[in-house]
Amino acid sequence: MEFMITLRNADGSDGVGPVRYLTFTGEMGTDNDLALNDWRARVIATFPAGDRNPAGHPDRTGDILFLVHGFNESHESAKALHLKCVKALADEGWFGRVISYDWPSDGLVFAYLPDRVNARAAASALVSGAIAVLEGAQQTQCTINVHVLAHSMGGFVVQQAFTWSYQDVPADWRIGQLMFAAADVDYTVFEVDTPSTKAFASHAGRLTAYSNRYDKALLVSNAKRLELAPRMGRVGLPDTAPPMMCEVNCSALFEKVFPGIQNDLSPSVTHSFYFDRPEFWRDVVLNLGGGIDRGVFPTREPDPSSSSANRFELDPAGIDDATYWAALARAATSPSIRVP
Structure with a gap:
């Protein structure tokens, strides 16, 4: 059984609808629409049960990764991405619970601007209807580490959600790892002392940004808005990013996978290749393990072009x-990591 939170309207109409809590078993399988309490209980029940706590509930421990997809995704393709990520993570030893956050992207090639409007409208529910809902369950039922992985414009959803969350929920919520892949977000947002950077520091333990200098989709994204600031997923973090952030440049991996860079690769390939690469997933799983510092990951090397640690x-x-x-054995901090 897989879990998803969606803001798509149940009747298939356009725009952002109410938060719905789903389970599903396959890309084309039927969605089961559940009440929040039932859905949350099923999520929690997937974690191994231990001794009963003072509230009478069995203690459960594990990890949840919220997966926030990007623009031009249909509901079916969001489910396909979910299943791909579940398998990729398990192949590298991570068996936590993936929960997709499915916002109403149009699933059309030229739907960028409508998608951005929907992304902004969908942002607040990421905290109030997703992260905070499961964080609240920790008080009586389990100890779960919550993490977020956002792709493309899903990074914009996350940035907006973190920045404006104080309007919707108490400020004491936190997650562990916050990861962006190919973030379609203005790179200046990540400069020190911006409202978003302060929000990231308040609510996340570590922010990791995966970038690709060959990302054509983000070049198109910048041109469509007629803005001057480059996308962070293409150029990386600014020099003034605070210490809780780190950048992992994946351009050399892209060069290796696609040596004929002069060929006319589609923007979507340059934008989404991460999810097909075990090198990327191993770095992500070490991040999720949480037990070793960013500077000793064997999957990465210091960037010779930067003086930043x-x-x-x-x-x-x-x-x-x-x-x-x-x-991974050294990085593991929860039973969601299984080392053979």
């Missing part, structure tokens, strides 16, 4: 299995 390159050669599993 928080700038890295994803090693395009990858690492051997023994080195990876040894590093």
